[in-house]
Amino acid sequence: MIPARTYAWLTLLVAALAVLALLVGASGFGVPDWPILWQLRLPRTLLAMLIGGGLGLSGAVLQGALRNPLADPALLGIGGAAGLGAVLAFYWGLGLAFAPALPLAGLAGAALGCAVLFAFAGRAPSAPSLILAGVGLSAIASALQVLALAFAPNPYALAEVTFWLMGGLADRAPLHVAMAAPPILLGGAIMLRLGRGLDALALGEEVAASLGVPVARTLALAAAGVALVVGAATSVGGGIGFVGLVVPHLLRPLLGERPSALLAASVLGGAALLLAADLVVRAAPLLFPLAQEPPLGVLTALLGAPFLVRIARRQAP
Amino acid sequence: MIAWPGTPVALAGRTVLHDPVFHAGAGEMVALVGPNGAGKSTLLRALAGLLPGTPPADPRRVAWLPQGARCAWGLTVAEIAALGRIPHGDADPAPVERALAACDLLALRDIRIDRLSGGQQRRAMLARVLAGTPAVLLLDEPTADLDPAAAHAIMALLRGHAAAGACVVVVLHDLALAQHHATRMVVLDAGRITADAPPDIALKQAAAAFGLPHGPDPRPRLLPPP
Numbered sequence: 001m002i003p004a005r006t007y008a009w010l011t012l013l014v015a016a017l018a019v020l021a022l023l024v025g026a027s028g029f030g031v032p033d034w035p036i037l038w039q040l041r042l043p044r045t046l047l048a049m050l051i052g053g054g055l056g057l058s059g060a061v062l063q064g065a066l067r068n069p070l071a072d073p074a075l076l077g078i079g080g081a082a083g084l085g086a087v088l089a090f091y092w093g094l095g096l097a098f099a100p101a102l103p104l105a106g107l108a109g110a111a112l113g114c115a116v117l118f119a120f121a122g123r124a125p126s127a128p129s130l131i132l133a134g135v136g137l138s139a140i141a142s143a144l145q146v147l148a149l150a151f152a153p154n155p156y157a158l159a160e161v162t163f164w165l166m167g168g169l170a171d172r173a174p175l176h177v178a179m180a181a182p183p184i185l186l187g188g189a190i191m192l193r194l195g196r197g198l199d200a201l202a203l204g205e206e207v208a209a210s211l212g213v214p215v216a217r218t219l220a221l222a223a224a225g226v227a228l229v230v231g232a233a234t235s236v237g238g239g240i241g242f243v244g245l246v247v248p249h250l251l252r253p254l255l256g257e258r259p260s261a262l263l264a265a266s267v268l269g270g271a272a273l274l275l276a277a278d279l280v281v282r283a284a285p286l287l288f289p290l291a292q293e294p295p296l297g298v299l300t301a302l303l304g305a306p307f308l309v310r311i312a313r314r315q316a317p
Numbered sequence: 318m319i320a321w322p323g324t325p326v327a328l329a330g331r332t333v334l335h336d337p338v339f340h341a342g343a344g345e346m347v348a349l350v351g352p353n354g355a356g357k358s359t360l361l362r363a364l365a366g367l368l369p370g371t372p373p374a375d376p377r378r379v380a381w382l383p384q385g386a387r388c389a390w391g392l393t394v395a396e397i398a399a400l401g402r403i404p405h406g407d408a409d410p411a412p413v414e415r416a417l418a419a420c421d422l423l424a425l426r427d428i429r430i431d432r433l434s435g436g437q438q439r440r441a442m443l444a445r446v447l448a449g450t451p452a453v454l455l456l457d458e459p460t461a462d463l464d465p466a467a468a469h470a471i472m473a474l475l476r477g478h479a480a481a482g483a484c485v486v487v488v489l490h491d492l493a494l495a496q497h498h499a500t501r502m503v504v505l506d507a508g509r510i511t512a513d514a515p516p517d518i519a520l521k522q523a524a525a526a527f528g529l530p531h532g533p534d535p536r537p538r539l540l541p542p543p
Contacts, residue, residue, distance in 0.1 A: 067389035200403050202389045203445070210365050211449075212376030212404045257390035257429070 003261065006254045010268035014049065017275035021045040024282055043177045044169050048278045049271040050177070051169075051237045054184040054229035056270020057263060059244020061191045064198035064259030065222040068130050069249065069311050072304075073230045074241030076130070077137025078113040082227075082234035083165060084141045084148075085109020089235075090161050091148045103179045106235030111227040113137055118223050167238035167297020169278055180236040187228030188267065190221055195260025198222075202259060239297045242304020243270050249307055277303070318342045318484040319379065319453045321363050326356075333359045335508040341486050341501075343452070346479035348499035348516065349488045351526060355505040357488045358384060361455050364486065376404035380451035384458045384488070386442040391429040394422050394441045401448030416447035419474055435462035443471065447478075454478065457488045472498040492527070496520060 022041050023029060032041060055073060062071035073079050088094075089105035120133050145165070152158040197218035200208035205215045233240065247269040248262050255261045277300055281293050323338035333356045341347045349357050359368070365381035366374035374381075380401070388397060398413045417423050420440040425433065430441050439462050446454060454475065460468035468491065476498050479485045489495045495502055496516040504512035504523035512522035 196403060199400060202392065203386065203400065204383070204389075206362075206367055206383060207381070207386065209367060209373070210376060210379075210381040211400070212373075252391075256393065256396065258392055258396050259390065 003255055003265075006251075007265065007268070010265060010272060013272045014268055014275065017272055017279065018045050018049065021048065021275055021279055021282075024279060024286075026282075026285070028286060039173060040171070043172050043174050044278070045275070046177050047169050047172055047180060047236060048274045050180055050184045051233040051240065052243055052274025053267040053271040054188055054233055055240065055243040056247035056266040056268075056273065057188055057191050057244075058226045058229050059246075059270075060248040060259065060262045060266035061194060061198065061222050062226055062244065063248055064194075064201065064262075065219055066130060067201060070131055070245070070308070070315065072242060072245035073110075073226055074239065075138075075245060075308070076113075076117055076134035077141055078110055078117060078226060078230050079234055079239055079241060080138045080141030080145075081113025081116070082106045082110035082231045083239055084144050085112075085231070086235040087145045087148050087161055087165070090157065090164070091152065099175065100179060103183060103232050103235040107183060107227065107231030109141075110231030110234065111224075113141070113230075114223040114227045118219065164238045166295035167240040167300070168281070168293070168295050169237055170293055172236065176236045180232045183228045183232035187225040187232070190228070191225035192263055192267075194218060194222055194225070195263055198259035198263075237296070240274070240300055241297060242300050242307070243273055245311075246304050246307045247273055249311060274300075318345075319364050319374075319455075319486070321360060324363075326359055326363060326368060328359065333508055334363065337505065337508070337510045339364070339503065339510070341453075341484050343482050343484050344479055344500075346476050346485045346498065346500045347487070348495035348502045349486060349505060350490070350492060350495050350502060351505035351523075352528075354507075355526070356508045357505050358457050360505065361457050361486065361488055364453075365455050374453075377449070378451060379453040379455065380446040380449050381455045382442055382446050382457060382459055384461070386439075388430050388442075391431045393427050393429055394433070394437075394444070395426040397430055397441045398422070398444040398448045401445040404449055412450050413444075413448045416444040419447055420444040421470070436464065436467050439463060440467075440471070451483070453484045453486070455486050458490065459487065460489070460491065460494060468494055469497075492520065 022037060022045055023031065025032060025036065025041055058073045059071065062073060063069055085105040085108050086102055089102045094101035094105065117133055117137055149158055149161060197213045200211045200213040209215050247266050251262050251265050251269055255265055278296055281296050281299055284290055284294055285292060319341050321337065321339040323336045325332055325336060326334040337360060339360060349360065351357050362368050363371055365379060366372055395417065398416050399408065401416065402409060402413065417426055420443055422440055422444055425437060430438055439459060443459055460471055463471060472494055475485050475487065499516050502514065502516040502519035503510055504519055504526055506526035511526050512519040514522065
């Protein structure tokens with residue numbers, strides 16, 4: 001009863017925000033010309049829904065798999081690893097030579113990051129050791145990104161990569177949707193089927209195994225799903241963090257803490273959150289004297305960091 | 318109904334179980350007792366098919382409850398119990414309701430488990446086991462945090478299950494509880510079975526394992542009296 005109502009409200013919220021996103025842009029508020037709608041606003045709206053929904057789901061799955069409410073793809077360094085892959089693709093100009101090279105490099109980076117994280121942190125690590133593993137992975141990824149930037153072939157490439165690293169959905173074309181949608185939809189489909197295994201994992205890996213859940217396979221699929229989504233999302237949208245942390249955290253009071261109950265809702269919640277954040281970013285130059293949009297990744301980080309502190313404080317004994 | 322052939326088990330290079338040949342049949346309530354580190358929990362894991370290299374048990378037939386079972390999230394009592402249906406792949410409410418009622422949890426069904434007392438949490442975890450309607454119940458100290466009355470109630474409940482045809486194997490530290498409720502007592506000491514008999518006889522045989530001066534004490538202790 002209550003969950004059905006929550007889903008109805010979330011769906012309504014996503015639909016309303018999507019319509020609003022199609023009506024707001026650099027040219028102001030209103031129904032835009034067909035080319036603007038088709039070439040700019042629709043891709044941007046679709047990407048916000050795909051990336052937001054994918055990141056929200058990734059957060060819910062990571063938190064369930066690692067049994068830790070602090071898990072978030074960006075916070076754990078998976079986003080950074082995906083970013084490193086994409087930076088290297090930029091650096092060598094692979095994206096110009098072969099369009100799918102960018103998302104593929106992002107996927108490779110995210111897959112490597114997921115593998116390192118799950119291997120290094122071990123299974124169901126305590127919150128501090130998990131976060132420390134993420135800090136370590138993020139530090140390595142960002143150091144190597146800076147290294148690539150320091151040796152950037154020309155200032156133009158440097159500016160392009162730096163702007164992309166801030167995270168945002170401005171000036172994305174239908175091509176970006178075509179690049180990002182298949183991996184995100186595939187990763188999402190994988191993760192949405194993990195509910196039962198994640199529920200069992202709440203009781204620990206041994207109990208889950210005694211309930212007949214294939215634990216290693218469940219964790220591997222969770223890692224694969226997260227890598228697909230985060231790799232594609234990062235290579236198209238840059239560094240957009242904290243969506244995966246915030247969305248499940250906001251949904252738990254409404255839907256309970258059972259991991260399976262949060263999966264589909266986190267897709268809707270993530271889509272709504274990123275649509276809303278992107279609307280704020282787009283409306284900012286219309287409302288304030290700004291030369292250009294503030295980066296979307298900066299806004300999500302500013303919104304998300306207080307949640308991190310709040311959850312961490314609640315975790316403390 | 319459930320058996321361990323006596324294969325030696327080594328964990329991290331140390332032999333934990335030497336050659337304990339163990340068998341329990343339908344209708345039995347076996348208390349597995351012994352000092353700390355005797356290998357009781359390992360034998361229970363072996364029976365559940367959870368040790369590396371052992372064939373996994375059929376999860377619909379065999380249920381296992383670890384010592385100090387915990388839940389990572391604040392699930393409600395009813396949600397915890399419903400997890401017991403995972404091996405069956407259904408959401409059949411009838412066995413879940415029966416398990417909640419048997420564990421006296423109907424009034425607490427919508428309370429989050431992390432808001433409950435230790436004893437209530439223990440009962441919720443037991444309800445998860447019962448909701449799966451297993452033929453074999455492998456329980457590691459299911460009464461650890463319970464007050465005496467609640468502990469006896471749980472043991473009586475388990476004995477009822479055994480009487481109805483289930484096979485119950487319980488690791489216990491409380492020898493009085495074991496003596497009172499078990500149909501058979503298996504004493505494990507340093508990875509070997511030193512006694513396997515009805516409780517009174519087994520305790521007498523295994524007094525040395527517990528450092529007891531003689532036979533079952535009216536107030537059993539794990540340490541010798543000063």
